Amino acid sequence: MTTSSVERFDASINKRLDQLRAAGTYKREIIIEGPQSSTVATADGPMRNFCANNYLGLASHPAVIEGARRGLEERGVGLASVRFICGTQDEHRALEQDLARLLGYDDAILFGSCFDANTGLFAAIATGDDAVISDELNHASIIDGIRLCRARRAVYRHGDVADLRARLSEASGEARHLFVVTDGVFSMEGHLAPLPQILDVAEEFGAVVVVDDSHGVGAVGARGFGTVDLYGAQSRVAIQTGTLGKALGGASGGYVVGSQAVVDLLRQTARPYLFSNALAPSVVGSARAAINVLTHNTELVTRLHDNVAWFREAIASAGFTVLPGDHAIVAVMVGEEERAAELATRIRQAGVLVVAFSYPVVPRGEARIRVQISADHRRADLEDAVSAFRAANEEFSIV
Ligand SMILES: Cc1ncc(COP(=O)(O)O)c(C=O)c1O
Known part of the structure; x- marks a missing residue:
């Protein structure tokens, strides 16, 4: 019997998959059997969740669910069209205006995800005569x-x-326009870009600054309006990109905010905008409700910051090394890849959902467990997480 080309192709793919398994980088998905929340249902029972980007707990907030429900009931399941053909509803424009107002820019444009926003942005704004300078740890x-x-x-x-x-x-x-691009918050470290200094240097060279604040909006600053707002730098940061898939309800979707000219150009030329379906009305509805909660309720942001301060202090007192900062992403450093994986497994067995990150996602020898705090966590959740770290450490002697 001859081997078909499909079989040969699959065999070569399986070899690559085996290499991932051998390298310890093969990812296994944990199945959640209910809504995203600070406690999630899994086949192994309920787990306290410390690895969602659900910083304000809005993924299961009643007002946000109601926003999604109203979107579905009043505007339907979906548009079956890209935005520029027949896929723009009044609510898409309303959400764009909400985002522009929240972040302090002329206008906003929605994308299917922030991944799409970032992959569409640079090809639209930068030509062969320009130069883009990027932080080495910027998002993929x-x-x-x-x-x-x-x-x-x-x-x-x-x-x-x-x-x-x-x-x-x-x-x-040589370059006509210079662009500097940085994450507002770096997702593996939980620290902020040194934005004021970046802006000073960029301005010396007349460069345009772009900030992806996917982990900043909803989490950073007393109002929770993000890294750029923390520094009052809206007039100096020309363009912000971000996601609706984290603090702003967690459904999906991304955006770019900027001047009217930038947004108009993206609407005409950004390929993931032009050639991909419009956001579903339920997603638009949940994001609008999330922005409404964020705008009118500083209590959630305050609770998030209180939780972060408590956890950072408690985990450090337990002897663990955490990367400094005050963001809700807390990187608990372990070092060796295998030990980080073992530690995370043991913590999960104690009912606390955390994930270890190792090379190539972070530098070799700097494996870590990334803990993500939410406004939705109660003190008992935080205490359980610290206890699980302590108990696992007794077995593995990480610290
Ligand atoms: C900094 C940053 N940018 C962009 C994205 C992508 O966002 P989305 O899930 O909306 O595609 C992420 C999510 O992992 C992120 O952390």
């Missing part, structure tokens, strides 16, 4: 977005403003 979607544009590209060392200046200096002169 920014990296891919820059790869898709014709501009000259350069990478600066993570958060290193002196290195950014060197890259800007190399690119200036």
Whole structure:
């Protein structure tokens, strides 16, 4: 019997999958049998959830669910069209205006995800005459977005403003427009970009600054309006990208906010906008409700910040090394890849859902457990998480 081309292809794919398993980087999905929340139902029973981006707990907030329900009932299941053909409802425009108002910009444009927003943005705004300078730890979607544009590209060392200046200096002169792009909050570290310093250097070279604040909006600053708002830098950051899939309800969707000119250009030319279906009305409804909660209720942001402060203090007192900062992403450093995986497994067995991250997602030898705090966590949840870390440590002697 001859081997068909499909069989040979599958065999080669299976070899690659085996390599991932051998390297310990094969990901297994934990199945959740209910809504996203601070406690989730799994086949192994309920687990306290410390790995969702559900910073304000809005994924299961009654007003946000009601927003989704109203969207579904009043505007239907979906548009079966891209936005520019017959896929723009009044509610899409209302959500865009909500986002623009929330973040302090002229206008906003929605995408199917922030991944789409980032992959569409740079090809639309940067030409072959321009240069884009990017932090080395920027999110994968920014990296891919820059790869898709014709501009000259350069990478600066993570958060290193002196290195950014060197890259800007190399690119200036030749480039028509210079762009500097950074995450507002780095998702594996939980620390903020040094935005004021980045802006000072960018302005020296006349560069346009773009911030992806996917982990900032809803989590950073006293109002929870994000990293750019924390520094009052709306007039200096030309463009922000972000997601509706984290603090803002957690459904899905992404956006770009900026000047009217930038948003108009994206509406005309951004490929993931032009060639992909409009956001579903339920998603639009949940995001609008989430923005409404965030705008009118600072209590959730305060509770998030209180929870973060309590947990950071308690886990450090338990002897663990955490990367410094005050964001809801708390990186508990372990070091060795296998030990991080074992520690996370043991903590999960204690009913606390956490995930270990190791190379190539983070540098080799810097494996960590990323804990994500939510406003939805009660003190008992936080105490249980710290106890689970302590108990696992007694077995593995990480600290
Ligand atoms: C910084 C950053 N940008 C973009 C994204 C992608 O967001 P979305 O899930 O909306 O595609 C993520 C999500 O992981 C992120 O952390």
